[in-house]
Amino acid sequence: MNKRAFKNKVYTELARITKSMANPHRLEIIELLAQGEFPVEQIAEQIHLPIANASQHLQVLKLAQLVEINRKGNFIFYRLANDNVFKTWKALRELGVERIDTIEKVVKEFRKSNFDLKSVTIDELVEKIKSGKVTILDVRPESEYNHGHITNAISMPFKDLSKRLKELPKRKEIIAYCRGPFCVYADEAVALLTKSGYKAARLEEGFPDWQIQNLPVEVTLN
Amino acid sequence: MNKRAFKNKVYTELARITKSMANPHRLEIIELLAQGEFPVEQIAEQIHLPIANASQHLQVLKLAQLVEINRKGNFIFYRLANDNVFKTWKALRELGVERIDTIEKVVKEFRKSNFDLKSVTIDELVEKIKSGKVTILDVRPESEYNHGHITNAISMPFKDLSKRLKELPKRKEIIAYCRGPFCVYADEAVALLTKSGYKAARLEEGFPDWQIQNLPVEVTLN
DNA sequence: AATCTATTCAACAAATTTATTGAATAGATT
């Protein structure tokens, strides 16, 4: 094989992988699968897509070896093939937020007009944990919490939050987190908490960003 | 704006950026521009593309704000817009090498059948530098060396290497590097050096990978 | 073995991406 044929082969393969990510629905699927494993039907529901279409996008990701499957009874669960998939999505996400004004603007405007709330970085949360006085709240659906969460975080899915407010301490600051920087559960939770007299802020990023930094996590066994 | 409209907007924008990278020629252009800035004609020549076609690909990257231009006299020089572009390319590259058997296999086979040589990682090179006994050889074209190189590296573009072999010490180990893991200059250099009785190995990755880790670099002023 | 059901497949039209060609343009240089 000559030099040019070698390069063509390598870059064509890399473009193939890049293409498999280059679609809004597939990026959203990747972000979702960073939370754990899900059957097609749940993925389709989360992403607001017809099942057959979600399945097609999943085939694309599977063919590119970015996701793997795991059959349990009647259901086929999809999951990310490994950490590098999330790392690449994270790099793309950060590139987009930094480079494309539209994204930063849309995120800020959405947050501001709908919530206007405070947020903390992962580093800031680490400091708060060291100093002790903080309650960490996981507002994702319970199955995602069970699959992995920040050590000592309390699970309180957003849909249950209003009923379970009393369980939370009034004095300690509450940091709510969810799937990632574009996940709205944490915004909604902080808005509700603040309105109800709690001191609360959201974590800017999500659980997978915490996990990839090798910060302490727990898994719920069953 | 509601939740779904917000997410659609964000993921569509991120997919737009991803699409702008999702092409073999554009990935190769990004890797080249990680070495410095180049006019269209040089880019086209390096990538083996008609100029009009290279220009079109550059427009795609410019529209996505991944590259910027800089006019000098009659020429328009293209460069990466910032570090995150290289970081994302690096993430994609590592994902590809790890996930896609074809890539690893092609790289290994190409190296083995053509050269069968040794290589060292960036961490290993750092150790070798500490212990003193190593010569670092930059075999990229001189303009790329001038734009930025590993501190204390000697510039000896591969095309001049055979004439200038005598300038190199026989006893010290020589580590040659070039643009990145798919760049062949370093392989060719190590093959020639080894054949001529020098002790040589290539750096697995390239100068931009060194630079992004904040390891010591120099720029040639003029 | 028959049934059930989550998922995939197949086929199609619409939209997008790509390479090629030759002409147009912007902005230096003379």
Next chain:
DNA sequence: AATCTATTCAATAAATTTGTTGAATAGATT
């Protein structure tokens, strides 16, 4: 001001990607 030239644009055909529909399938469950 005229010329030169590196780069971009415009137009086209071919190839690829996308969403939709309804049927097919594989593998549990009964």
